[in-house]
Amino acid sequence: MGYLPPPTGKWQLVCLTLTNSVSLAHFGYDQGIFAGALISPDFIATFPETKDPAVSGITSSCFSLGAFFGCLASFLLGDRLGRKKAIYAGLTMNVVGVVLQVAGYHLPQMIVGRLLNGFGMGVISSTCPVFVAEASPSHIRGKLVVLGSLCNTVGFCVANWMNYAFFDDNGPFQWRFPLAFQLVFSAIVAVILPVTVESPRWLLMQGRLHEAQVVLARLRGTEHDLDDTKLNDELRSIQKALQDEQEARVSIGDTLLGRDSLRNLHRLVLSCGTQLMQQFSAVNALSYYLPTLLIESVGVSSAYARLLAGANASLYLGAAFICLVLIDRVGRRRLMMYGSVGTGSCYLVAAITLREADLHPEQKAGLGKATVAMFFLYYFCYGTSFAKVPWVYNSEINSLGWRVRGAAAATATNWMSGFVIVQFTKVGVDNLGWAFYLLFAGFCWSYLPIVFLFYPETSHRTLEDMDEIFKRCGSLLVFRDTALTQRSRPQALVEAEQRRIREASAGTPV
Template sequence: MVALNQRLSGVKLLIAITITNAVSLGWFGYDQGVFSGVLVSADFKKHFPQTLNSNISGITSSCFSLGAFVGAITAFTFGDKFGRRKSIIIGMTCNIVGAVLQISSFQLPQLIIGRVINGYGMGMLSSVCPVFQAECSKSSVRGKLVALGSWCNTAAFCLVSWINFGIYFQGGPLQWRLPLAIQLIFPLIVVPTLFFVPESPRWLVLQDRHEEALAILARLEGPNVSIHDPAVTAAFLNISQTLAAERKDQMPIKDVLLCRDQTQTLRRLILSCGTQLMQQFSGVNALGYYLPTLLETSLGYSEEKARLFTAINSVVYLFSACICLLLIDKVGRRKLMLYGSTCMGSTYLISAITLLEAKRHPDQANTLGKVTTSMFFLYYFTYGTSFAKVPWVFNSEINSLSWRTRGAAAATATNWICSFAVTQFTATGVKRLGWGFYLIFAVICWAYFPIVFCLYPETSRRTLEDMDTIFINYPSLIVCGKSALTDRKRPQIFIDKENERIAAAEASELGREVLDSKGNTDSKHVEEA
C-alpha cells in the first residue's frame, strides 16, 4: 500500500504544497488583522479594562510578535534538524493551542499567554513555509507561488476586516470571541493536506538522503516520471554539486562573520533580514493593528465608520496583492521595492501635512480627514504591490542551500521583532507626536530607495543554485551598474555556470553512481525542478 505522502505527483503535488504554504500564511494574515477589531469591542473592554491603558493595549497586541520572534529563532536553530515538514507540524500545533487559549480567555494573563504561543507557532510557519514552497517550485513560477502564500495572507486580512465590521452589530462576547474562533478553520485545511506532502528534495540532499531526493524530484517533474529521467538527473546533480561547493567553502563562524567565505553567507543573511526590516518599518503593522483606533482618535470617526473604512481598505489591499502576483516575476524584485519606497513615503508625507493642517484649521478638518483616509488607502495599495510580498519571496531565494532555512528564519525573526517594536509604540507615538509620527515613516520609507538601488541584486528568473554564482562571481557590495545583477532576464553567465556544475557533478563519484544506475551518461541542461 502506497503511503499518503507518496501518492501525489506533478501538478497535484505542487498544488498540495502550495495549499500548505498558502493557507498557513493565510492564518498569519488573519491573526494580523483580527486583533484590531477585538481591541475596540465593547465586551472585550469590559472583560479586560486594563487594555484601555495604551501601554497595556500595546503589549497585548505586540506580545504575538514577540512570540513569533522566538518561534523564528527556533526555526533558525533547529529548522534544518527538524526538516521543512516537521517544522510546519510543530508550528501548526502551537497555533492551535494558542488560539484555543485566546478564545476561552476570561483573564488577561491567559489571553497574553495564548497570543504568545500562537505567535510562536506563527513564527515557525512564516519562516519555513516560503522556503518549502521555493525549494519545490521551478524558477519560472517560484516568485508567483511564494507570493501566492503572501496573497492568501492578504486575503485573510481582508476577510477578518469584514468579519470585524459585521460582528460590530452583534453585541456581547460574540463580538470578539467569534472572530478569534474562526481562525481554527485554517488548521482544518492544512492538517489533512500535510498527510499528502513529502519533505523538500533540497533538504533531503542537505541530509545526504539522495535516493529520497531523487524520488521526490521525479514526482515534482510529473506523474510516472522515472528518477532516471534526464531532467530529474540534471536537477539533482545541479543541487548536489552546489551543496558540495558550499561544504568545500565552509569556514569557522569567525571567518563567516568577516565575510571571508566565497558565498558571502553573512552578506546574504543581512540582505534577507534587511527586506523584512524595511517591510515592518514601513509602518504596515502600525496601521494593521491600529487602523480602526487611528481613524477614531486621529480623525474623529465613529467606531462603526472606522470599522467600515478598515474593511474597505482591506479590499484595496487585496486588489493590490493580486496585481503584485502578476508583476513580481515580470517586473522583478528590485523595481517593485524601488517603486514602493517612493510611493509609500509620499503617502505618509501627505498624511502628515493634512493632519497638521487639520489641527491648524479645524473648520477644514472634515475635508482634510478624507484626504488623510485616502492616503491610508493609497499606502496599502502601494505596500500591497511592493513590500507586502517581495521580502517573503526574496528571503526564501537569496540564501545558500545550507543556510536557506536559517537565513529565512533570521529574516522572519527580524520581521517579528521589528513588528513588536512598531506595534508596541504606535499607540503612544500617535498620542504624543500626532502628525509627526507619520512624517517619521515618510523619511524611513524614502531611505529605502538608495539602499535597494545600490545593494540589492535581482533574484527573479534565477534558479536557487544561481544565487551562489551571484555572490561568488560578483563579490562587490554595490550591485547598481552591473546588468547581470540588476536585469530581470537570466544572464548567460548563470546558464554557463549551471552547465559547468552539472558537468562537474557527472564526473564526481555521486554523479557516476546516478548515471550508471540508469545506464545512460547523456544529460542535458534543464531548468531547476
C-alpha cells in the same frame, strides 16, 4: 485520506502552495482580527487594563514577540527537523495559543495565548516560503511564494470584514468567535500537510540521495521515469552546488565574520534588510490600529471605521493580485524601489492633511477624507511591493545550508520590528499626532537608495545561481553590474549551471 494515491506533478505543487498559502492566510487573519477585538466593548470590559495605551500595545504586539522566538527556534532547529516536521510543530503551538485566547478571562492568559500563537506562527512563517521555494521550478517560484503572501492579504481582508459584520454585537461573541475562527486555518493545513513531499534540497543536504530523486520526480511529474534527463540534470546541478557549498563551508564564527567564499553574512543581512524595510514602512501600525486611528485621528464613528477598514483590506487584496502578476515580469528590485517612493509619499501627504486639520478644525471633515485616501493609497503601493517581495527575496537569496537559517533570521527581524512598531504606535500617535507619520515617510524614502545600491536581482535565477552571484561579486555595491541588476537570467549563470551538470556527471552520476 490514506486510501487516496499521493498527488504528483502539478498537484503536488498545489498541495505545497496550499500549505504555504493557508498558513500565511492565518498570519494575515490574526493581524486584522485583533484590531476589532481591541475596540470591542465586551473585550474592554473583560480586560479593562487594555484602556492603558501601553497595555493595549503589549497585548497586541506580544504576538509578534512570540513569533520572534519562534523564528529563533526555526533558526536553531529547522535543518534538523526538516520542513514538514517544523510546520507540524508550529501548527501545534498555534492551536494551543488560539484555545487559550478564546477561553481567556484574565489578561495574563490572553497574553500567554498570543505569545504561543505567535511562536507557532514564527516557526511556520519562516519555514513555509522556503519549503515552497525549494520545491518549485525557477520560472514560477516567485509567483508561488507571492501567492502564499497574497493569501496573507486574503486572511487580513476576511478579518476586517468579519470585524465589520459583528460591529453591532456588543457581547463576547463579537471577539471570541473571530479569534476561534483561526482554528479553521490550522485544520486545513493539518489535512493537506500529510500528503505533501519533503523538500528535495533538504533531503540532499541530509545525504538521502535516492529519496531526493524520488521526491523531485514526484514534484516534476516524472515519478514513473527516474532516468528522465531533465530530472537528473536538475538533481545533479543541485547536488554539485551543495557539494561546492559543503567544501567551502566554514564555522559559524567565521561566517559571521565574513570569512566564507559564499558570503553568507552578506546574504543574511540583505534578507533581514528586506523584512526590516517591510515593517518600518509601518504596515502593522495600520493593520492593528487602523480602526482606532480612524476614530481618534480622523474622527469617524466606530461602525464607519470598521467599514473603511474592510474596504481598505479589499483594496489591499486587489493590490496583492497585481503584485502576483508583476513579481516575475518587473523583478524584485524595481518593485521595492517603486514601493519606497509610493509609500513614503503617502505618509507625507497624510501627515500634512492631519496637521492642516489640527490648524483648521472647520475643514476637518474634508481633510479627514484626504487622510483616509492616503491610507488607502498607501496600502495599494505597499500591497504591490513590500507586502510580497521580502518574503520571496529572503527565500531565494541565501545558500542551501543557510536558507532556513537566513529565512528564520529575516522573519525574526520582521516580527521583532513588528513588535516595536505595534508597541509604540498608539503612544506615538497620542504624543506626536501628525508628526508621527513623518517618521515613516523618512523611513520609506530611505529604502530607494539602499535597494538601488546594494540589492541584486533574484528573479529568473535558480536557487543555485545565488551561490554563483556571490562568488563572482566581490563588492557590496551592485548597481554598476548589469548581470546583477537585470531581470532576465544572465548568460554567465546559464553557463555555470551547465558546468555544474557536466562536473556532477563526470563524478558520481545519479
